[in-house]
Amino acid sequence: MRETETTTLEINGRTREIAAPPNQTLLETLREHGYFEVKSGCEKGDCGACAVLVDGEAVDSCLTLTGTLEGRAITTVAGLKRGEELHPLQAAFVKFGSIQCGYCTPGLIMAAQSLLNETPEPSDEDIRLALSGNLCRCTGYTKVFDAVQEAARVLREEESAS
């Protein structure tokens, strides 16, 4: 049996004590604990399918060891949901048909949210750069870029109304 160490993570707003071997990746940990919305693709940092937010910034969970994340806040695509309502990014991906098989979608949405956390009014070039580590075989990227622009606009409106 492999040795384990315990790491405290806040996952989608819930504090969890995670016992994991020192070499376990965050991707492995999350899927082992039922966060199947985090997708496993290349497992070597090339596709972005596994991206989650760590303290608001997108990381490839396949390249991140769980034991290095003591006390950090992890957000998966499911954690963006607002009760029964979709988050504006999720809603915009649906509206613009930016989802076909959907395998890339959680990672794309995480990368987009990470961008919008830093840059509420991104240029097309900002979006292209921010999503450049996320591969999609199905949609062509135009609908994804349109969805991110729409979500950015909705989020800015929400911010100015608050």
Ligand code: FES
């Ligand atoms: S599975 Fe992590 S980048 Fe591909």
Ligand code: FES
């Ligand atoms: S929608 Fe299929 S890989 Fe992106």
